[in-house]
Amino acid sequence: MEWVFKEGVAIYTQLMEQIKLRIAGGTFRPGEKIPPVRELAVEAGVNPNTMQRALSELEREGLLYSVRTSGRYVTEEEAMLKTLQKSLSEKFIQELFENLNKLGMDRGEIVAAVAQWAKEEQ
Amino acid sequence: MEWVFKEGVAIYTQLMEQIKLRIAGGTFRPGEKIPPVRELAVEAGVNPNTMQRALSELEREGLLYSVRTSGRYVTEEEAMLKTLQKSLSEKFIQELFENLNKLGMDRGEIVAAVAQWAKEEQ
């Protein structure tokens, strides 16, 4: 995974997004331990405090929980993970519609184009 | 339009993307004159040289052409614009599939979700 940040958007927010993706995508599985703060910070090329903040916020949202002296773990609540997947996928789809709308495509055309793409690509 | 840049990606490349969007989306119409380099540079909060490079590259790609002492214009070649729209929309669609694949969705599910979204949102 490559970490590319956008200027003008708080880095810790973007870190949260990336980690959410890993959770929703199954790179970090329910109940599993995730790498220590410092390791994730190094991987992302970011100060440990910044990564710490991102993880703390995710903890507050209930996606992670931390065990003192042991590590951080992904929540085991299926409902929460389902919700996360749903919200992320809807976000992506919404962005697609916004972008393609800008290109002058209407709903029908977008749905058709997506279906076509799915059929053509191997 | 807001300009948000990604760290670690050449800015002129990102400028090109944004301008392509404006052309494909009709903000800059075929045959129309686009704002002067300096104006675009100020708007984007970027050095005029950087914007200049982005525009030159777009000229090389044939999307723009410049008329000495007059300014830069959007190409009038319909085919080129069609191609641009097509490539941009395919890029967006491809990204959608990549992202939703990460979330564990297969093609069928993605197409269904997109169709569903188009139906539900007012």
Next chain:
Amino acid sequence: MEWVFKEGVAIYTQLMEQIKLRIAGGTFRPGEKIPPVRELAVEAGVNPNTMQRALSELEREGLLYSVRTSGRYVTEEEAMLKTLQKSLSEKFIQELFENLNKLGMDRGEIVAAVAQWAKEEQ
């Protein structure tokens, strides 16, 4: 107001408590602007980041809100402030009962002692 901290309890938590007291006690009135982070930090003899964290948490709790480039303000929601007062006063009373229980006094004795104190002191 003197700032005395307890070892073994996160300072930012104690800062939150003190500021809550000021809000509930009317030192910081509803809708009013509170002093800037840096000023409060100096007053408390604490790093600005620490005070910042305390204030951010209070914001998350809804007791404060911040206006960029202007300052931080106390919420105007009466209900929230009422709740704060209630919870603080109950906390104090509960602590009193705990302490006096340790001294071997039962409820009746405690209530009597409090009533007595109120009568005697000028």
Next chain:
Amino acid sequence: MEWVFKEGVAIYTQLMEQIKLRIAGGTFRPGEKIPPVRELAVEAGVNPNTMQRALSELEREGLLYSVRTSGRYVTEEEAMLKTLQKSLSEKFIQELFENLNKLGMDRGEIVAAVAQWAKEEQ
């Protein structure tokens, strides 16, 4: 009992307070031997000299007395213990009034709130 200290207040003073609480609360009973200095010091996570000072001061106040080669004992004078209990409880009550005054409650309200609390809590 957990030992939590306040920064900016002499530790031996705080140790005295805690030990007074144990005496008044009956953890250390009249005439009983209390644990050796070193043990108390370890328990409190404090230098033995500091604990020694706290105990000496309590001796000066008459709450403890030491028997050479044997150890330290809690005083058996009932009057003294009664006084201690009284002063501690009054201190707690006074603090309550101070805190609730800050919240804008007057004496009547405070007494009422305390009585109410005693009635409601199981």
Next chain:
DNA sequence: GTGGTCTAGACCACC
């Protein structure tokens, strides 16, 4: 070695 906290100092956007 883990998460958690704190400090010191810096930079940014906004007005």
Next chain:
DNA sequence: GTGGTCTAGACCACA
């Protein structure tokens, strides 16, 4: 000058 963010580096408690 305001709030907000980020870095670098340090210390702590816990097991």
